[in-house]
Amino acid sequence: MVDTSGQSLGSPTPWQPIKVSRAEIDATIQHLATIPLPVNGRRSAHLVHPQSTTRGFAPGIDVCVEVLLPGESTKPVRRNSSSVQIVIAGCGTAEVGSVSIEMNRYDVCNVPSMKPHRFVNVGAEPWVRLAYSNAPLLTLLGSHYSEELDEIREPAPGVEGPVDMAESARITRGTAPDQEVSSTGARLRGYEYLVDIEPVPNRPLHWPHEIMSGLMSTEMGDGKRTIMALYNPATERKQGATGSFFVTLSQMPPGHKPRPEGRGHRHNSVAINYHFGGKGYSVVDGVRIDWEPGDLLLSAPTWREHAHYFTETGMSAYTVQDHPLHIGMESLIWQEDMNGPILALGLEKGQTGYVAPRNWDDE
Numbered sequence: 001m002v003d004t005s006g007q008s009l010g011s012p013t014p015w016q017p018i019k020v021s022r023a024e025i026d027a028t029i030q031h032l033a034t035i036p037l038p039v040n041g042r043r044s045a046h047l048v049h050p051q052s053t054t055r056g057f058a059p060g061i062d063v064c065v066e067v068l069l070p071g072e073s074t075k076p077v078r079r080n081s082s083s084v085q086i087v088i089a090g091c092g093t094a095e096v097g098s099v100s101i102e103m104n105r106y107d108v109c110n111v112p113s114m115k116p117h118r119f120v121n122v123g124a125e126p127w128v129r130l131a132y133s134n135a136p137l138l139t140l141l142g143s144h145y146s147e148e149l150d151e152i153r154e155p156a157p158g159v160e161g162p163v164d165m166a167e168s169a170r171i172t173r174g175t176a177p178d179q180e181v182s183s184t185g186a187r188l189r190g191y192e193y194l195v196d197i198e199p200v201p202n203r204p205l206h207w208p209h210e211i212m213s214g215l216m217s218t219e220m221g222d223g224k225r226t227i228m229a230l231y232n233p234a235t236e237r238k239q240g241a242t243g244s245f246f247v248t249l250s251q252m253p254p255g256h257k258p259r260p261e262g263r264g265h266r267h268n269s270v271a272i273n274y275h276f277g278g279k280g281y282s283v284v285d286g287v288r289i290d291w292e293p294g295d296l297l298l299s300a301p302t303w304r305e306h307a308h309y310f311t312e313t314g315m316s317a318y319t320v321q322d323h324p325l326h327i328g329m330e331s332l333i334w335q336e337d338m339n340g341p342i343l344a345l346g347l348e349k350g351q352t353g354y355v356a357p358r359n360w361d362d363e
Contacts, residue, residue, distance in 0.1 A: 012268055012303035015051045015059065017284040022294025025065060029089070032067040033126055040148060041074035041118075043067040044131075047296065056136035058270040058298055060322055061245070064131040068092060068121035076118045079146035082242040083111045083133040086274060086318055088294075090127035093120045095152055096204035106209035106276060108230060108318070110241050112202040116152040130274060130296070132320045134244040172196065202234035205241075209249075216251045226252050227356045237346070240324030247320050252278065254314040264307030265357055267334045269323040271300035273308075277316030282308045305338060308357070 025047075032043040046055045047063045057063040068074070068090075076095075085094060087103050094101040094109050096117040101109050111117050121127040138144035176190030207230045217224040230247040232240060241247040261283060273282075274296050281290040282299045284306045291297055293316075300306045300321070308315075326332035327346040335342045336351045343351055 014301035014304045015049060017289060017301055018049055018298045019289055020047050020296040028065050029067055029128055041072060054136040054139045060134055060137035062133055062136050066129045066131050068119060068127045070121050070124055073120040074118045076116050076149040076152045078114050078116045080113050081133045081135040081138050081144060082113045083131050084241055084245055084247055084320060085109050086130045088128050088130055090125045091123040092127035093122050099204045101206045108207040110205050110232060116149055200234055205232055212249055217253050219253050220255045235324055238324035238327045244322055244325040245320050246323045247318060250317045252310055252315040255312060258311055263338045264305045265336045266303055266305045268302050269321050269326050270302055271319050271321040273297045273299045273317050273319050275317045278310055278313040280310035280315055282306060
């Protein structure tokens, strides 16, 4: 028993921002490309934050560098964590269930939870991906599950009705009791609702960089957006690429005049940026971190004020953020204007008036 009488209910405890440079990532790729091929075919290295106890790059997110040489493939696997795959070099095929996705450099795909999958290098050079997953969170909960498979197979269709029970036609979610118990709208439901949950189909999706880039700003003054979200309809109102992460593509064309430093914004979801075009820097709680193409940056640890500044070279980056996870937990707080209100996004009227982070693009 711990007596906590009169104590605060808690406050954010953000990790420190951290950058993994292109040189460090390239050295990791070179190392993985030279080791003997493991039995499961997975040449991989986790990028681990010094404060992590679960091989995470952020508290609930891991980032893994995965390398396949020409002709190599991974052993099929399935796990209850979901992932986002970003290609940073080469090309290959992601086989997820019955779907095959041909991926080129800077393409993105998702791997839904418990979908059997493997990766195949069909190109002539090493295929390198950054794989982001929610495995550290599940590991912290003691609930991360994975298994290697002999082949990719889709899960068997769900059984209609109970198994090995005489009341085969009478025990279903459709016949379970469901009663309102107070004027507040509270209800009392049968156990069937807990174990026969209505499924939401979640398919593997492919976001080709070439197509996305063509839909975004490529020249100054063209009126197109400089940041867009990669949306998976299965996540519905959570606006994610998976149930845990959103992914945004930022594309600022060359020629924009650098803006003066000012206040940033903050949120309790963490953000990880992979930069692949242009140079600039981020200021996180007053600390400047310079970045260039090929750098990976934990740029927004929980609830730290941050702002990003790019040069005349423009900027291209993918950002992965555990925003949908917080929406699902009703825990997402956001402050776009540091002199403005702290909003509980998804629970009240959201932030309006911005098409990008505050002061991102004054034009």
